[in-house]
Amino acid sequence: MASIRQFQVTFDCAEPERVARFWCEVLGYVGPPAPEEFATWDDSARSLPPEQEAAAFVCVDPSGVGPRLFFQRVPEGKVVKNRLHLDVRVGTGLVGEERLATLDxxxxxxxxxxxxxxxxxPADEDNESCIVMQDIEGNEFCLD
Structure with a gap:
C-alpha cells in the first residue's frame, strides 16, 4: 500500500486572500505565480464570474517542504473552537525563560x-510553554 507524502491544509474563511497573506507572513510562505495566460492574479480574477472572484487563494512554502495552504470563501463565519489547529514551531529545543522570550x-x-x-x-511536567493565538479571522493556532 502506498503512503501519502503530500497534503494540503484548507482554511474556510470569509476573505481568502487576506487570510492567506496573513499566513504567508506568519510562515514565510508565498503566493504562487499567476496562471500562465495572465500577467497577474488580479487579471485572472477579473476573468471569472463575479461570484467566483476572490473565492479562493493559495500560498506555498518557497522551499517546497511544507504543505500547500488553500483558503476558500465560505458563507458562514467561525462559530466554535477549531477541531484542528496549526502549531507554529518557533521555540523548538528551547526551555524556560529562553523559550518564553522567543515565544513572546x-x-x-x-x-x-x-x-x-x-x-x-505554562510548562508542566509533560509540555513546554506555548502561546494560544488567533489569526485575523479567529482561527486558533499555537506558538510552540
Whole structure:
C-alpha cells in the first residue's frame, strides 16, 4: 500500500486572500505565480464570474517542504473552537525563560500583523510553554 507524502491544509474563511497573506507572513510562505495566460492574479480574477472572484487563494512554502495552504470563501463565519489547529514551531529545543522570550517576541510580531494573543499555557511536567493565538479571522493556532 502506498503512503501519502503530500497534503494540503484548507482554511474556510470569509476573505481568502487576506487570510492567506496573513499566513504567508506568519510562515514565510508565498503566493504562487499567476496562471500562465495572465500577467497577474488580479487579471485572472477579473476573468471569472463575479461570484467566483476572490473565492479562493493559495500560498506555498518557497522551499517546497511544507504543505500547500488553500483558503476558500465560505458563507458562514467561525462559530466554535477549531477541531484542528496549526502549531507554529518557533521555540523548538528551547526551555524556560529562553523559550518564553522567543515565544513572546514572535507573538509580538504576529500581533502587529493582526493576530490576537489568547493565553499562555505554562510548562508542566509533560509540555513546554506555548502561546494560544488567533489569526485575523479567529482561527486558533499555537506558538510552540
Amino acid at each position: 517576541a514572535e507573538c509580538a510580531r504576529l500581533v502587529a500583523i493582526g493576530a490576537v494573543r489568547v493565553r499562555l499555557l
